[in-house]
Amino acid sequence: MVLKSKQTYYDFGLSTDTLSDSLGGGIPVGTIMLIVGKFGTGKSVVCQRLTYGLLRNGYTVTYVSTETNTKPFMNQMNSLDYPIGDYIFDQRLKFVPVKPLIGNHFQREESLSRLIDGNGLYSRDITIIDTFSDIVDDNYIDKLPLDALSFFKKKCNQGKTLILTMNPSGVEDDILVPYMSAVDIYLQLDQETIGGDIERTIKIRRFTAARGRMKDVIKYRIEPNAGFVVDITSIS
Numbered sequence: 001m002v003l004k005s006k007q008t009y010y011d012f013g014l015s016t017d018t019l020s021d022s023l024g025g026g027i028p029v030g031t032i033m034l035i036v037g038k039f040g041t042g043k044s045v046v047c048q049r050l051t052y053g054l055l056r057n058g059y060t061v062t063y064v065s066t067e068t069n070t071k072p073f074m075n076q077m078n079s080l081d082y083p084i085g086d087y088i089f090d091q092r093l094k095f096v097p098v099k100p101l102i103g104n105h106f107q108r109e110e111s112l113s114r115l116i117d118g119n120g121l122y123s124r125d126i127t128i129i130d131t132f133s134d135i136v137d138d139n140y141i142d143k144l145p146l147d148a149l150s151f152f153k154k155k156c157n158q159g160k161t162l163i164l165t166m167n168p169s170g171v172e173d174d175i176l177v178p179y180m181s182a183v184d185i186y187l188q189l190d191q192e193t194i195g196g197d198i199e200r201t202i203k204i205r206r207f208t209a210a211r212g213r214m215k216d217v218i219k220y221r222i223e224p225n226a227g228f229v230v231d232i233t234s235i236s
């Protein structure tokens with residue numbers, strides 16, 4: 001009789017917040033996490049928090065960004081008190097801006113293909129692609145986004161873990177829905193203004209093989225020099 005191996009997890013906890021506890025205490029190895037939210041809801045900040053937590057717990061990360069370059073990314077992380085200079089220097093963190101990856105002149109179908117075939121993009125423990133829907137929007141031909149989903153699932157079967165972000169306003173439903181249905185972890189980000197303050201929430205829509213108990217809704221705020229702060233009084 002062949003016994004299934006016990007599920008293992010990537011810890012991303014920090015002493016400065018309770019996000020890890022609110023999400024069950026870890027990300028299962030070999031899974032795809034999808035973070036969906038409109039512009040300004042905090043997708044990148046959540047990815048940056050996950051990145052720093054993973055690095056601090058001894059894991060390696062590749063971060064692919066459609067939105068910024070290396071120096072602005074480092075400045076943003078520093079402003080959140082998430083210093084990453086040493087991790088980039090010793091290559092535990094590989095930051096990859098999309099434009100240099102795909103070049104300035106390319107056929108529309110090439111950008112996603114190069115992302116799939118990119119040398120070294122999946123050699124680390126976790127690969128984060130933020131914002132993946134920006135790349136999908138440029139490649140809505142020949143069902144390449146669905147081919148990418150199959151590729152990502154194969155990587156997960158090989159023990160890799162991926163975190164993708166999508167803006168639902170920037171991708172067609174016939175692409176977004178298959179991703180939402182296929183991923184192991186699906187987080188929805190929302191925000192609203194209440195009394196002049198911005199209230200941000202993470203809604204856990206799916207979390208397969210959670211390590212521990214989770215919250216259905218996590219309310220949080222971003223503070224300079226403090227980073228990601230979970231509003232404990234508002235967690236439900």
